[in-house]
Amino acid sequence: MISHDVHGKTQRDVDLARRISELAAERGMVAEPSAVSRVEVGLDTWDAEEIQPFWRAVLGLEPHPRSAIDLVDPDGNKPTLWFQQCEPHQLPQQRFHLDIRVPPEVAEQRIAAALAAGGELISDERAPRFTVLADPQGNKVCVCTQAGRDD
Structure with missing residues (x-):
């Protein structure tokens, strides 16, 4: 609660x-x-303000009312995303990445918002099933839909 x-x-x-x-x-x-x-996701970063707009856009989260950087889902359905300060490092060799599953009619809007917020298109060869994006520091996320799935 x-x-x-x-x-x-x-x-x-x-x-x-x-x-x-x-x-x-x-x-x-x-x-x-x-x-x-309760699941929360922490993302190590040397500049939270640089990547926060991308993650806000792609995940559809809002700024936490008590923290200028942390992001929350006002409806409480998605996990909180918080940013942990770290030293600058090379492009991350991620051991996991996030998938955000949205209705097909929402995917294009989320992708466009994430790109406008500083994101980079890594691959759309499997779109609309999934599109791979990265934030300005190279952290990846897949925007996924049910479209194009056989299962």
Whole structure:
């Protein structure tokens, strides 16, 4: 639970969670804390302001109200993306990359917004199934759709 007005956990969230747990326990329900998790993505960068507009555009996120750099989904469906300061380095040899799956009618708009925000088109040879983009520091993302998939 988080308070959406402050985009973070407050005492009222803790109090509400405790009350819900009490009500559930009264009805014989057992808590399963292992079933609760939240994914956040951290991206190492030497200049967050340089790449933040690209990631905001391609993922459809908004600036965090309490942080000028971190990005959040106001609806809470997508993970938070935060930027961790690091020393400049060569083009990343990524061990993973992000795929953002969107409806076909949204993909072109997302790609155009990401390119306008400083991104680079790496490959569109498999479009509309997926298009590979990179931010100004070389971090890659695939904008994917269901179009062109046989499965």
